[in-house]
Amino acid sequence: MTMQLHTLTAAALILATLGAAPGRAQPVPSPQQWQQQSAITVIGEAQKSVPPDIAQVEAGVSNMAKTARAAAEANNNAMGKVLLELRNAGIDAKDIQTSRLSIQPQYASNRSGPSEITGYLASNLVTVHARDIARVAGLVDTLVVAGANEIRGISFRVANSSKVLDDVRTEAIADARRKAEIYARAAGVTLGAPLVISEDASPGVAPMRKMATSFDAGAPVAAGQETLSVTVMVSWAIKAP
Template sequence: MTMPFRSVIAAALVVSALVVAAPASAQSAPPSPPSITVTGEAQKSVAPDIAQIEAGVSNMAKTARAAAEANNVAMGKVLLELKNAGVDGKDTQTSRLSIQPQYASNRSGPSEINGYLASNLVTVKVRDIARVAGLVDTLVTAGANEIRGIGFRVADPSKLLDDVRAEAIADARRKAEVYARAAGVTLGAPLLISEDTQQGIAPMRKMVAMQSAATPVAPGEETLSVSVTVSWAIKAP
């Protein structure tokens, strides 16, 4: 049976209305409120209160066993002197232990092993910065023939970083207010705050292994830095 012409027109109008209305039922999320996004920065330099000394002994011998035994004896003397100097055992940790073959150069053929090098490095944590120079001398006197370096840091920077965070937020607000005044708007509440924290570490300082005089040590300062990104809402005029 043929549908009347008026019914066909009515059905077409209904379908068209549904097609037009379909996007409205799947509307996208509302646009983000207008905002000003800035980065605030702050930093603070402080004197470190803890140090780490990396030192050790190396011994050459014809056989790996002989090198290892000589190395064990030498390191035993070093550890004993550290204990006698008042360094707690928990503050001394082995950082590297190795035995490596040493080759003699031979231009006419393959290189041959002419001995073995045994090395033992320890990291000594020093909780009193004033003792660093004296402990370096103690290590050298005890037989340490490798002083790899000294590092300085702040043992617990959390409270100091909290102060720097507050300064970074204040810097972000100051910048946002400058932009707001220039744009003729008013700042509202912060919409988003994200932080990038970096704790500056004093570089390892290379030391001369054998020194008879007191070893000069300069701990310097450590810089604690905080960078925050803040998005501030803009109030309607």
């Protein structure tokens, strides 16, 4: 996040006092009023890149047939073989989840009249969670050999992102303090305690990257790194002079 919001409300308070109606003495703010009304507000940012430890592979089987029932039966048989091979490869049942199941009519293009149904396409897609990144390439091979003719993509994520984000939050607050101290020194004031700390509504991991949408057996897979980031807005009190 590149937006910078830096305000010295103490200056606004002084200007408001000087710009009041002439000839009328204005009360000098008490130390308590300075403490409540004067603040330096800054943005603090931090991020950390870590290797992912979970991969998600979306794959499945599609079958065409003249009737919906025939397409469904062929699809059920083909998907059954894929699921069996996944379990034989050591993938737990809890790590396999159906993500799409459909049967759709297929039409022939007919410009002179109504489109005609030529058959039915049955599709069954599952999302497979691989908790060992080193096994992803082998998992793709298993899917292809078992008969999967659709591999939609691979995405990666960090399983224990909360712990990493907590460390990044600490660094973001430190970044905010560093910036606030720079402004305080430049303005000739002393930084007090933080009054408000607000975190960006969507901290976390950068969107999971997806690989290409089609693979051959033996396709290389590169997991790369995931970047976790936090942005905070902190208002620091200015100590009374």
